[in-house]
Amino acid sequence: MSDRQTKRAPTALADRQAWLGTLARAPAAALAEAWAGLNPKPGYRCVRGPETGLIMVRGRAGGTGQRFNVGEATVTRCTVALDDGLTGTSYALGRDRERALYAALFDALLQDPARRTVIERDLLDPVRGALVAKESATARKAAATRVDFFTVAREGSE
Amino acid sequence: MTALTIPTAAGLAEPALASQRVFRQALEAMARPGTVVGTEIVLAPPAPLSRAAGALILTLADFETLVWFDRAAQSAADYVRFHTGAPLAAQTADAAFAIVADSTNLPPLTAFALGTDEYPDRSTSLIVEVESIAGTGPLMLSGPGILGRRPLGVHGLAPDFWHQWRTNHRAFPRGVDVFLTAGARFVALPRTTTVET
Numbered sequence: 001m002s003d004r005q006t007k008r009a010p011t012a013l014a015d016r017q018a019w020l021g022t023l024a025r026a027p028a029a030a031l032a033e034a035w036a037g038l039n040p041k042p043g044y045r046c047v048r049g050p051e052t053g054l055i056m057v058r059g060r061a062g063g064t065g066q067r068f069n070v071g072e073a074t075v076t077r078c079t080v081a082l083d084d085g086l087t088g089t090s091y092a093l094g095r096d097r098e099r100a101l102y103a104a105l106f107d108a109l110l111q112d113p114a115r116r117t118v119i120e121r122d123l124l125d126p127v128r129g130a131l132v133a134k135e136s137a138t139a140r141k142a143a144a145t146r147v148d149f150f151t152v153a154r155e156g157s158e
Numbered sequence: 159m160t161a162l163t164i165p166t167a168a169g170l171a172e173p174a175l176a177s178q179r180v181f182r183q184a185l186e187a188m189a190r191p192g193t194v195v196g197t198e199i200v201l202a203p204p205a206p207l208s209r210a211a212g213a214l215i216l217t218l219a220d221f222e223t224l225v226w227f228d229r230a231a232q233s234a235a236d237y238v239r240f241h242t243g244a245p246l247a248a249q250t251a252d253a254a255f256a257i258v259a260d261s262t263n264l265p266p267l268t269a270f271a272l273g274t275d276e277y278p279d280r281s282t283s284l285i286v287e288v289e290s291i292a293g294t295g296p297l298m299l300s301g302p303g304i305l306g307r308r309p310l311g312v313h314g315l316a317p318d319f320w321h322q323w324r325t326n327h328r329a330f331p332r333g334v335d336v337f338l339t340a341g342a343r344f345v346a347l348p349r350t351t352t353v354e355t
Contacts, residue, residue, distance in 0.1 A: 048168070048240070081164075085166060089164065
């Protein structure tokens with residue numbers, strides 16, 4: 001267990017960060033459906049949570065300025081341990097405990113190389129696709145209302 | 159801060175309710191030194207933590223309290239850090255709480271934070287694992303919270319502990335407070351308690 005965690009290569013860390021981000025944004029229905037489709041389902045135990053609380057979201061003005069508190073956000077977090085010893089953790093905005101539980105379970109399962117390919121294909125790829133589509137739809141709408149400012153030069157008078 | 163390995167052992171179920179119950183028991187134990195208290199909390203902390211020690215530290219520690227672990231208790235450090243958010247104390251004198259799993263190698267009580275005359279509360283509370291505790295035995299306790307004298311039996315403490323305890327008692331208002339734990343049972347020894355061996 002500890003070897004797996006301490007000796008993880010940087011790319012593996014980046015991989016995990018990427019799937020944790022996807023799981024945190026994945027709709028509850030997609031997670032529930034993917035869990036229902038798992039066969040056989042692994043045995044697991046909740047180590048912490050799922051529990052709901054507040055976190056302070058912090059930002060930097062312009063991404064570089066002084067750190068300031070943006071505001072509090074409701075998050076639900078969960079940590080599970082599979083029967084084979086792998087642990088998974090999730091944090092997700094909102095109060096959906098079931099969603100946090102499934103996200104933590106998939107985080108644990110994704111650390112198992114034997115299972116990763118299937119989960120990537122059945123859960124992460126479709127969710128990523130939907131997220132990208134949603135983002136580009138928002139970007140398109142925003143782009144449609146864009147205003148370009150320009151200054152009309154006063155005509156020179158002699 | 160060293161990296162934390164996520165433990166596979168669960169913390170308190172229903173943390174708010176369970177910790178309130180344990181806190182109440184800890185208060186009762188401190189108010190009536192030498193009374194053996196049994197916790198009914200369902201908890202399976204990793205070795206070498208007993209159920210009582212686990213329940214106490216999960217209840218008492220939080221992100222502001224530094225916790226010190228003796229060498230034997232190191233294996234439970236991540237469990238406590240994960241569930242409470244408590245930082246590790248580098249030295250015994252920094253610790254708000256100390257977990258001692260090997261009571262025969264207990265550091266001198268004076269090595270822990272004893273508080274000051276102005277702030278005697280800035281002292282370490284020790285949780286010391288022992289083999290067994292009983293409400294009967296050769297020890298005779300007296301002091302605040304005890305009507306007359308109260309007997310106590312403890313197995314598995316270093317022989318010079320009670321000698322050290324006398325010194326600790328004399329340092330009042332400074333000094334450490336101790337919880338002795340064994341299995342699901344614990345007993346409190348606040349610094350005000352006199353122990354005759």
